[in-house]
Amino acid sequence: MTVPAQLQRMSEACWMLPPNYKDGMLVPAIIYGTEKLMSEMDKGVFEQVTNVATLPGIVRAAFCMPDGHWGYGFPIGGVAAFDADAGVISPGGIGFDINCGVRLVATNLTEEEVRPHLETLVDKFYQRVPAGVGAKGFLKTTRKEFNQILEHGAAWCVERGFGWEEDLDRTEHRGCLEGADHNDISDRAAERGHNQVGTLGSGNHYLEIQVVREKNIFDKETAEVMGITTPGQVVMMFHCGSRGFGHQVATDYLMKFLSVMTGKYGIPIRDRELACAPLKSPEGTAYFSAMKCAVNMAFANRQLILHRIREVFAEVFGRSAEELGLHQVYDVSHNTAKIETHEVNGAKRKLLVHRKGATRAFAPGMEDVPACYKRIGQPVIIGGSMETGSYLLVGQPTGAETFFSTCHGSGRIMSRGEAKRRFRGEKLIHDMRERGIYVRAVSMPGLAEEAGGAYKSVDEVVLATEIAGLTRRIARFEPIGNVKG
């Protein structure tokens, strides 16, 4: 891929397309990446990030993170902030899988202790955390209970014994966005997703048993604050979102926004997935509330999965989850829009920050960073491909430029079709087993699509965020067990 001729290099890992690149751009487009990542960047990224730069009320720039790739509407890896009074909200800037995110859980077990039980653990996770196309969960809820989940998020689960109070302290916004009103969601959305709490989904969603090796703890003191204390220590990481419920919320409102965007609000449509409406309009307000319902459903989903993980560990090792040290490290959201206060040209401004396939990365001392992490900054959990590794990072004060946002994963580089032609699920399972990684997957073709070779190098992606000052590397984890949808 050749990058656009107008692309200017601002610093080692920061590149810019000026507003005169395309008609209607209100701000520049800024893309992060090393030279290698930029040379691999999809052409769609440049097109889409500059489209975002045309949306009304956008502040500072339209950003794309180093794991960025061609999505719909916004690129994946897209970050854009809009004035909370005069700006817009866009479902395509959040994504269909609202609050898709990653949760990291520590244990006090070592690889040596876990290895003899690896297959039993993975097999039990495979049974207890339903995955794959259309999978439904074990939690049966009435519509009234489902509505409570939408408004209370992870706390609903903790109140019913599916988790510990400290889990909420270690989740963005304590696992619940305020202002979610179930009256703003359709019956269709509830019908589609009410039985999916506690399910993983498919595609790039996973549940992994991982190990931190001595060479991969880059900042021992900071890692210890997050409970990563011992070389060989085993952790659990999983990635999933708001399932069919969130997908339907996004679908419903995309249609609503398209019907009013131009006629009622006079905003030209460049890509129908960039449909948007003023945040303060009736449609914008209703979507913001419905989106929060989906955010909360996803927090509850991950909370229930954490509960299952604790149950399985306790069963297999014959000790309680507390004794096994199964403390949640943190839970991050990828696909959201949140009201945040940031400094713009020396003044504090209330902004609606859209992050689509991007992670909030608050710096030390900032509001909503839990007390236990106030000194080190917000933990940022980066899931790599199933064959390579994942990272734990922390937010940096220099991340202010991107409204304290960073990458979310390694970023796809190969199409699903190409991956299926190049890799075979059965062979991957065999090869990974030879390398000490035990995998259970619902779908063999689905597994082939997730081969390590289909992704950018996660090491290069997190390095780019560190060079750019967005996040700092603390530890790297390697997979030893994996459940895929």
Added chain:
Amino acid sequence: MNRGHYEYLDDIATADVAFRATGKTLEELLVAAADATLAVMLSRPVGLEPRIKHEIRVAAQNEEMLLYRLLEELVFLKDAKQLLLRVEKIELQQHSAGISFQAVAECAGDTIDPEKYVLGVDVKAVTMHLFSVKHTGEGWEALVILDI
């Protein structure tokens, strides 16, 4: 019934699935696009047992939205009823009661069972990115990107 054709397009929307569907008639196009969507979630769609019958009725003001609504309903039923469906017959009615198009699709399929079927990946949504339905010299053509 002729089912039209589809092909997946690799160089669009990296992490998602894009396809082009074609048909000599609009009915064929709708069926081809439904087949392409099903084949993302199910490895061998022809092996889907027609155990459960389900009728889908969708209406729209134009051909484009008619296709969108049909695919969106199939994606909805996959989660809401755990149903994977193949369109067996489709009938178009035009200009009825102020709505330009209405499609009645008679579908048959089975509940999702990973033990019985080789499943593919979940379709989260039908996106509007580059979504198009157009009349060509030889019939109808659509471009669709599914969110995975």
